Each structure stands twice: as C-alpha cells, then as structure tokens.
Amino acid sequence: MTKTDAHLARDPAAFRRVNTWVFDLDNTLYPPHSDLWPRIDARITAYMIALLGLDGQSARALQKHYYRVYGTTLAGLIKEYDVAPDDFLHFVHDIDRSSLDPNPALAGAMEALPGRKLILTNGSHAHALATAKQLGIDHLFDGMFAIEHGDYLPKPHIETYQKFFERHAVDPARAAMFEDIVHNLTAPHASGMITVLVRPKEGAADHREPWEKHDDTPPHVDFATDDLVGFLSDLVRG
Template sequence: MSNPLGAGLNDRFSHIDTWVFDLDNTLYPQTADLWPKIDARITLFMMRLFGLDAISLRALQKHYYLRYGTTLRGLMIEHEVEAEAYLEFVHDIDRSSLEHNHSLAEAIAALPGRKLILTNGSRHHATATAKQLGIDHLFEDIFDIIAADFIAKPEEAAYERFFERLKVDPARSVLFEDIPRNLLVPHRRGMTTVLVLPAAGEAVEREAWEVARGDEPHVDFVTDDLVGFLETLGR
C-alpha cells in the first residue's frame, strides 16, 4: 500500500514543487498519544466553560468538530469563545512520548522544492510538535488556524487563504492528510492528494466519519507508511 505504483511513482510527482503536510496524525503516527491528549483538553475546556460533566459535553464537542471542522470554530460562532485562550489551553500537552524521527527528516529533506505545514491547530503546537520529531527546520512556513482567520479545513475558504498567502500553485502541489474529507477541496483545485492511513495492523480510535477507506474519488494516492512513500519520491 505504501508504494502502489512502484518505480512509476516518481513520474506521477515530477511536476510537484510544493509539499504540504497536515500535522496531527499525519506527520506522527496515528497511534501516538498526542491527539487523545488534545481531545481530552478540549473536553476539559468545555467542562470549565459550561459547568457540565464530560459525558454530557462529548456529543456537543464532536458535533462542533463535524459541523465546523474544529470544535473551536463551533465555540466561537455559537458561544463567542476567545480563540487564543482556547488554543493555548488545549495545546498545553506533554509531547515527550514522540521521539525524533530521523528517517522522516531525511525523507522530507530529500524532496525537491518547498515544504509547508497546513494545520487546523496553532502555529505554536505545530512548531513544538515538529521540533519534538526533529523536523521543524525542514519547513519553510506553517499555515495555522489563526492564519486561516479561524476557518478550518475542510472549508474551501481555508484553502483559498492558504494558496493566496503562501503563494501556492495547487496544480504543482501535493497534500498529505489523514482525514479524507480534508482532501476534497484540494483535489478539486488541482492538488495531488495523498491519504495517510494508520500502519497495517494498528487500531486507531477515530470518529465514524473520519474512518478512511482509501477508495474515495478525490484521493489520488494512499499510504500506510509515510516515510517509505516519501523515500521513494526522494529517490
């Protein structure tokens, strides 16, 4: 699955000069504990905001996540929550469980052209996480939820802001993502799309609508081994 086209894979990417990566559950393994930690902090934030228990709020948290792309967007629109305070709170997590990924760093470094991170999280979270992985120095820029004016993937406006502000030509770019619906607009705009799945045999806790099949028409390539996929391209 990680290299479905063998030696012909490079030809399909020969036009690419901009490599765009989602952060959470894409640049680090989906079995890592970072996203569950963030998810728990989101619940705790809402508990303090509404004064309700976690069980009562989980459904609302996931409703906002599905409807608006992020729970934050829902809280901003429906409850006028201050975004900066929310982002600082939910991303205040221990990242020490992540180790430097030297193979990933070498694979990204070997790619020709610009490397960017496109995330629904904050720049601080992306920088801290990439630094923990040992890959922060490889990226030209990070386009975060603040740069997107708090409009989250998969909304088309989020990508339009990304293309415009970072001067990205979709037709010469590729996006690596772990959530299929976040690849729909990029594919429509001409980006090459790569869906990153959990490694074979790994059980990952996800929402039902997040579970990817890999056969979605807006997904050009599928891999369960990001490093292996990138190493092929780097060659």
Template sequence: MTEFTPSSAAEVPPPPVSREESPAALAPFAHVDTWVFDLDNTLYPAHSNLFGQIDVRIRDYVAKLLSLDHDVAQTIQKDYYHRYGTSLRGLMVEHGVSPDAFLEYVHDIDHSAIDPDPALGRAIERLPGRKFIMTNGTRRHAEKTAERLGITHHFDDIFDIVAMDLLPKPHRDSYDKFLALHAIVGGRAAMFEDLARNLAVPHALGMRTVLVVPQGTREVFRDAWELDGASQPHVEFVTDDLTAFLDRIETL
C-alpha cells in the first residue's frame, strides 16, 4: 500500500527556483500572501532538544504498550515514524492505539527548554498576509512552544494533527484539507519545513518551499533519512537560519 501521494499525474509542479538567496532568486516570494510554518525543529532550533523530550516519551510509550525494552521499542518507533509519517499513525494502524492518551502523554514535556526569540517574532510580524502553523503535533504543544518563543500572536491559526484527522504530513489529504479550510491559494503561499519529504505536496500545489536545516541538526535526535532530500526539485530553497531568510524576503 502506498502511504504518501505527493501529487497526481494531472498536476504540473512549478519549475525549480534557484537556491541562491539573492534578491532576484527570492523574487517569487513577492507574490506570497500566506506563510505556513512547521513547528518542531523549524520555528525553534533542533539543538534546543525540545523534540528530543518528545522522542524519549514516544519510546517509553511504545515500550510500555508492547512490553519491550527501550532499544527494541525505539527501533519500532522509528520504523513507524519513517513509514507512516508519525509514530502515532503506525501505532494506530498496527496496534489500534487510541490517539488521545498517546498525544497527552508524549507532549507532557518541559517547554522551558525553548528561549524567547524576539528577532524571529519581528521577522514573522513583518511578513505580509496571513501566517499559520501546520504541525504533526498537537495544538496545545504548538501553543506552549509558540508562547515560549514569544510569537503566538503573529499566527492566524494552528492546524494540528487532530485537525488533520490524525493523517499526518506528508499525506496529501491533510494539505488539501488545510488549504480548503483557510481558502489558501497554493501559488500565493510558502511552506517552511525541516523535513524535505513534507515539502513534496506543497511544491506540487504551487507553494514556494523552504527547507530549514540549522547547524547542529544531525547531532540532535535526527535519523539519516530525516536529513535526506535537500537536493530534490521539490525543495526550492535551503536555509540554516530561518530568521535571516525571512529578513531577506522582507527586503523585496
């Protein structure tokens, strides 16, 4: 069974855009009026290790659920994450897990690991048009994280895993539902993500796509496959500094 359907044969994705962050290369952003940001490891740096806390709690949940030691549980957790988009989706499909208890448990973490980021807040505030968070996590987790960053008030809405009907990115249906809910025109939107595979559908929908890979990403709870795909055509831009990238866009 095919888990992810980035695009249909009838769609023709926009041509690749130069990765150089010159004013001319960034010109396509001049038409953007909707800005969509992933949450974990995108709006905050991976080295803060916030998602690392979630990762450990998912492992512990799998270990207890399946009566496994931690090493085996983590192997299963990562396999489900890779194949299904989230570990939760794998647990639901493979073991019939109810999502509510899982989501509450794994997001019960210490958000104080995140520091306020006023520079990021100013950069987001200056973007023209609407701004959204689209996350495979929960709204509560996104709200707490955004609050710590000091950027909550800049966003029009948070589209979380529950709003996706528990069908995570990169599934096409979730992007379609998000765009329809907010009347977003793909050709006038941009998507910022830390996973290249989650940009395939946005690119097919005509969105500008930016892969955010801060320095030190590989060292913090990241599997090799998570960092693959930066050279694929559906990744139009790659940046290791989201705030600086947004600042350059705002000079257009």
C-alpha cells in the first residue's frame, strides 16, 4: 500500500470482497488544488447576489452558512426560499473545465479495478458527466448518482446513501467509498462500506472550506491516501 495509509491498522485484503467502487466527484476524482471548485463557488455567490439582492460579502456569508448547516447551499435555498433546484444547478455548474487535464493514469488504475464503478456526488448529473469526460474517465462508470437523484438531500444524510444503494443495487458490505470530506464517510462506514479518505498532497493548495479539512483519521475512516492513482494501483497489484 502507499505510504500515506501505511500507519492505519487495516488489512488491505478487505478490498478483495469489493465488487462496487464508489467515488465522490469534486476534490476526489480531481485534486482540491484544481480551480474547478473555486469556479463553481464563485457562481454560487453570483446566483445568491442576483436572487437575494445582497452585496457580495453578505451573499457569500449566507452561502457558507447554508453549506455548513444544510450540507449544500442549494439545500438551504430550497428550505428557506423554495428555489427551483434545476435552475440553480444549471447556473452554478456552467463553468469552463478546460484547465482540468485528462488523467490517463487515473483512467488506467480505475479500469483495472474488478467490478462496477459509480459516482456519488452532491453536484448535478450534468456536472458529474462533463467533469468525468474532461478527465477522460466517463466511459468507466456504470452509473452516476447526483444530487437530483436523492431529491436534493445531500451527503452526509444517511437517507441519500440508502437511496443510492437502492437505485444502483449496491450491497454496502461489498462496496468501497472514496471521498475527500471526513463526515461524508460516517454513513458509508455505518452501512458496512470500506471507507477511503482522499487527502490533498502535503503542501498543495486546498480550496476547500476550513471545516472540510482534517489532519486526523477518525475511526470511521478505514484508509487514507494523498495519491488516489497509487492507492488504486496498489490494490490491483496486491
């Protein structure tokens, strides 16, 4: 296994039972130093300014409050303002992805995994598809569970994972979840999935919120790595 997870008292042989590989999208399949999330983040702020007539600072503060409390800004806007979710998702994900380079090494490592590959994201299906296509990995996925498929209830709500399991006939006892946010792995672990925290490389830029970043590895995280390609490749070789 890679050095980043070597300190964890876990047995990589546990992955031998896995027949479904589940990946978060943003800041997991591409690294958090990418400018994609800041682009989306800025579009969310712009949407809130236009919707609520707030100044930029106030709109951004409310945006982050909703994100922290509800799991996504969209969930807060639906709850508080009955916002039409499709309009919001179309606007905030209308970004230029050309700065994101295709990742043939990731494609090769994922293709070698035995079993199905699925995306589980709090973003839209269109965003997941466009981003995976930009990375050159869209053809590898057997399905994508986006925010609209969970009736706009985001991770980390357990109900969202349950809907995901049902929609894609996933046996959590034979599945692994790769995710960059620690608390989004609580429900998968409780459901029986193997959990893998994907961290940024040491010293690399990280555009996530401060509360999304964790240096520790809590008990509900089975493995952690700052090298997703290397981690997956080691699994196949092991």
